[in-house]
Amino acid sequence: MQQTIRNALPSDKKIILDFCKSTFSWGDYIHYVWDDWLDEGNFFVLCENKHPVAICHAFIIKNEKLVWIEGIRVDPNYRQKGYAKKLVTKAEAIAKKNDCTLSSMLIESKNLKSLKLAAKLHYTRKEKWDYYFLAPKKHISINAQQVKSAKEVRILLTSSEFYIKSWRWLPLDAKTTSSLIKERKIIISKDQNRIDSLGIITESDHFEKTMMLTLIYTTKSGLKKILPYIQNLTYEKKI
Secondary structure (H helix, E strand, C coil): CCEEEEECCHHHHHHHHHHHCCCECCECCHHHHHHHHHHHCCEEEEEECCEEEEEEEEEEEHHHCEEEEEEEEECHHHCCCCHHHHHHHHHHHHHHHCCCCEEEECCCCCCHHHHHHHHHCCCCCCCCCCCCCCCCCCCCCCCEEECCCCCCCHHHHCCCCEEEECCEEEECCHHHHHHHHHCCCEEEEEECCEEEEEEEEEECCCCCCCEEEEEEEECHHHHHHHHHHHHHHHHHCCC
């Protein structure tokens, strides 16, 4: 039995999407990101006897010296062979060549096998997030605003080390914060001049007409202000 790891090819698409389509109860997202991952590079396929049976993508963020490992999938007929571990090891090797000092990944909390694998590979749980979705809706009265200065939000932003962009949890440092403010991506609501909600908005690079909100801090009253703002914004942008 011959095992090889190589770069993914356009011709692999059908074989791989066939075994990915039932990854989760709702399906999978690999078909949305396939072409982007091919363009970004470091998209690996593990083959058994030249037949593709597992994949993994490593996204290198050079300015942060970080590799984001994503899309680990193994054909159900070829599991329990250590293929996921081999792909993660491959991604880490590429990261080291790019001078990365940190490796991160996102794992669904009920995916016990992947959590066990991550622990085996000496990964530690850094943060835990909850995911919700919201439909666009027009609101006439809006009680939230875009941040214009880092000074008023700096302390609140230190409560989180990351923000989300296209399902990647990226480091939230001072440089990134300044950039997000310039791009008018940080949203706050206030109660008597005191911030009661803060979030970061980004439009997805891989999923069409999708906006993502990282809710860094909120109160119940703040949530009732910032969510209508997001609903109205996505309504206006036809997202």
